[in-house]
Amino acid sequence: MGIYLPIAEISVNVFVLLAMGAAVGFLSGLFGVGGGFLITPLLIFYNIPPAIAVATGANQVIASSFSGALSHMKRGTLDFKLGFVLLAGGIVGSTAGVYVFSVLRSLGQLDLFISLLYVVLLGSVGGLMLFESVNALRASRSGAAPTLKKSGQHNWIHRLPLKMRFRTSKLFVSVIPVLALGAAIGFLSSIMGVGGGFIMVPALIYLLRVPTNVVVGTSLFQIIFTSGYTTLIHASTNYTVDIMLALLLMIGGVAGAQYGAKAGQKLRGEQLRALLALLVLAVAIRLAVDLFVTPPNLYSLSTPGLS
Template identity: 50%
Template sequence: MDVYLPIANLSVNGLVIVGLGGLMGILSGMFGVGGGFLTTPLLIFYGIPPTVAAASAASQVTGASVSGVFAHTRRGGVDYLMGGVMVVGGVFGTLVGAVLFRLLQELGQIDTVINILYVIMLGAIGGMMGNEAVQSLRAMRSGRRLPARKRRHHPLVANLPWRWRFYRSGLYISPLAPLLLGFSTGILTMLLGVGGGFILVPAMLYILGMSASVVVGTSLFEILFVTMVSTMMHALTTKAVDIVLALLLLIGSVSGAQIGAQFAQKFRPEYLRLILAVIVILVALRLAIGLGYRPDEIFTVTPL
């Protein structure tokens, strides 16, 4: 079933794109991650231009985050004040990211920069996840327990001025810390088309010291609005959002999430984290190889 993507300016098999979205949904249901950080690389492997892949993936993440925010809102798992501060930082980060994206696009280096950033990011994430999973498996086999991490914000956060009380998170810290965190996520969202949850969640836990009960919901709240703004910025500035591609991905991800949730009940979390770490590292290696070898078509034409 061939489908024409008007912005990417090519025809693709619609079932394959839906299948990629389904794979991201399965990963979301199995591992508790949005899967957005793998969507863009897999689209690039399939032949979608990196600029279109990054911009369209951001819009798909927006749609996938809506149901998650509603679910966590019903159980009181969202710190709206903390999320609001991060959204403000994320909006400014998106504006800066849009300028960087357009500048790199005009220089003809945006595709290379996207690939390099993904290699670094996925390599680091995969390595950390793999190390944590291996330690957990060793502890499980030896019968000992790993020491529990204490919930405490980073010393640098404690030294920042103008403290506010974030009652839902149980924190009394400066709003500058979540503001800067949201700013960084906004830049990543604009450049790479990711939601940023894989960075936000650990940062909120181990840097801000937030309560685990509100971390995921607050992260999704920030991701929802920042990816929304990122999609609008891409549509207005880079004009790289392919709504047909985003819809096909969204159809697959909604269905795949239900399947992934069923799989998750049959495996231990330690094995799931190890499998995800291996997948992430393999994708990073494939991107790294793609940066080094000479392609069959040296020159390609991508939409501006």
């Protein structure tokens, strides 16, 4: 069944989009990430113009993060104060990101920049996670208890000034790295159409030493706002949010996420991380291949100024 997308101005198959949303939703529920890093490249593979894929991806991420954040709020694993500080940085980052996005688009380098960012970020995050999880798997096989968090040990981040207390996270840390992290995620969110969960989660755990149970909820909470802000800015400056496309992805996504979350309970933490790492790496390799292999069409058409 075909459906005409009013903003993308093309006709697409409803079931392909629902399935795409469901598959990504399942994975996002399984791994506790927003899934934006999967949906945006998938949309681009499906011939949705990259500018629309990015903005609509951000919109879709709101639905899955909101749904996830709700359940974390009920369980009390959401640090509102930390979330709001991350958010303050996020707003600055998003605004800069949308500006860079428009400039790159008018230069015709947007696609390249998005692909490069994906390859570099997904490649490094995926690689690090795979390394860490394979080590953890080996350690658990040989009988030793996995040691993810080395508590009591402090790094340079904890020596910065302007300290602030975050009660839920049992944290006393400078606001500078928190704001910077928020800004970086906001920037990526507006350029890549991702929530940034796949960077935020490891950064909060490894850099700020936030307790793991609070990390996912807090990350989802701030992602709602960063993606929301990104959606708003893209909608009012680039007109690239396709609400029909977003709705189809969301419906598939929220359904898939609940099943994914259930399936996730059957797997062990390090197994989950290893699988997620492989998935992230696979996306990075697929995008890297496109950068280096001779494209089937050397020429592309675009409308000056707009999309």
